[in-house]
Amino acid sequence: MSVASQSSGAADERTGLRVAYGGGVYPAEEIARGAAYGLFSADEVPGFEWAPRPGTGLPWRRFVHVTEVTAVHGAAEPVEQPETPLLVPLHRERGWASVHQLAQQPQAAGDPLLTAVRWSAAVRRGTRMVKILSAGQLAGYVRGWLPHGFCYREHDVAHLRTPAATAVLRGDGAGARDDTDVTYVLRWRAADPADYDVPVGAEHRGLVELAPRDRLGAAVLGTGFVPSSSQLVPEFITRDFADLPMPANATLLAYPADGSEVVLYTYQAEQRGWLRMVGPQWRHLLAAVPGLSPDQEYVPTGEVPRSTQLIGGYAGGEYEAVADLPGGFRVLAMTRAARYPVDSVARRVRHARWRDVPCLVLREEAGWLRLRLCRPGPEAVATTGAQCHERGVYETWAPGTEVTDDRVVDHPYVI
Known part of the structure; x- marks a missing residue:
């Protein structure tokens, strides 16, 4: 001992x-x-x-x-189904170190062993997902941003608790160069596995080919793993880099230098806002967040245009719905009596093409459309002049008259 x-x-x-x-x-x-x-x-x-x-x-x-x-x-019995861990097939010549080495080599993306390891990490309904944020990004989510872009299963990154350890997961381009003593995190439950994709294969080759001058954050390797000299972390993206509807009870967290978890806010779906949870002893963690008062009890998201909605069917009608997991999906209603479980549910999003590049339509202002590239790559970025806002997320403005194939698409969930 x-x-x-x-x-x-x-x-x-x-x-x-x-x-x-x-x-x-x-x-x-x-x-x-x-x-x-x-x-x-x-x-x-x-x-x-x-x-x-x-x-x-x-x-x-x-x-x-x-x-x-x-x-x-002395561990207690788990109250929820555990997430599937990464599984490495036993092999005489290949152990963890060999798999990690392969995961850091873009040319190894099609290796059968590496593929088997990567696909052993799966998202299911209710999986807790996380996204590492800067102070500025935290302010954006408090004011109405929705989950989008690169993200991770909490199960895979739960041991990365300090600012130094989470730098590898930052997507804003600051990473280890940022000397902050606190890490901010958005955590939510996945509403459906179909909302997530793995950045591997030919359809995501453009991400791998982007030059350093055209991107923020770490390079995308195309193996499905985060670039890291010591960690083997599977990464995910929201499908088409779309915004996802914010589930009920999502949380904004802070990890101070000591690695403890501090819940800053929880999302109140009916009120469309964030309820402050942090006590006075931790409010200094919000001091670096621009435009946010640490003493503000409740922060409404305001009239932020929403690029996506969760739509539910109930008794022959169509209603805005909310994912209230692990319980399920229900009508978004202020009164408890009207929060009916829905019979069907779908994520609604608006797609279009500009200069023959597939995009998502985020919002519309004075005849112009704010677009986000579904498949970023050197050619798509050059054609549209899109700017990188965080790792993998490229947006631009386009005249509405030039946009084609503008349509609203419903992605149904199986319930």
Whole structure:
């Protein structure tokens, strides 16, 4: 037994949870329903960071993914179906290091082993998805932005808790160059697996071919994994880079330098706004967010034009709906009595083409259309003059008279 486990009495009494890792057994805290663990030690251990906490004699800390631990003692029974982990087929010549190396090589995108590993990570209805945000992006989501672009399963990134660790997931181009001491995160539940895509294959080749001058954030490898020297993280995009309707009870989070999770806001679907959850001791985390008062209790999203809607059918009528997962889908209504479960549901979005480039129509102003490219690539970007706003997200304005094939499309869900 390690020195850490011998001196961990106080924490064991408090949490009852111990995790075996790297030859030692450490008092631990569960993260994301067992997707990761925070390990603590009274003594310095290689790989642990100095992070003293009030009222405990365990000042050393490390975050590890569940796949890195050898045993968990004292864990409670899971209350939800766990997410599927990455599965690596056993092979005499290829282990984790070999798979990681392949994942970082664009030319290996079609490797059968790598493909099998990547597709073992799947999104299901109710999967918790996350998107790492800058302070400016957080302000945008509070004011009405919707989930879009690159995102990740919380299960795969739950161990990345500090600003330094999450820099690899940033899509705004700042990444490790940003010296902020807090990470902001949007977390929501997936309404349907069909809303997500994996950026691999010929239809996403343009993302891989974009030159550094034309993109923000890390390069897209085309293997379905994040570019990283140490992590094997599967990445997803919203299908066609479309906005997704914001589900009920989505949350905006902050991870301070100590790696703790602070819930800043929760989304109130009926009120179309964000309810502040953070207490006074954490409101300093909002100081860097432009245009947002830390003391504001409720922030309505305002009259932001919505590029997508969830449409539900009930008793022969059509209503705006909301995903209220894991429960299901219901009519979006202010009164509880009118929140009927819908009989059918679909995500409605507007598509068009400009200069023969497939686009999404985000909004319309004075005869001009705000467009987002569905399949970004060097040719599409050059043809439309679209600007990169974050990793993979390219938008431009176009005269409405030049846009063709303008249509509203419903993407039905199976319920």
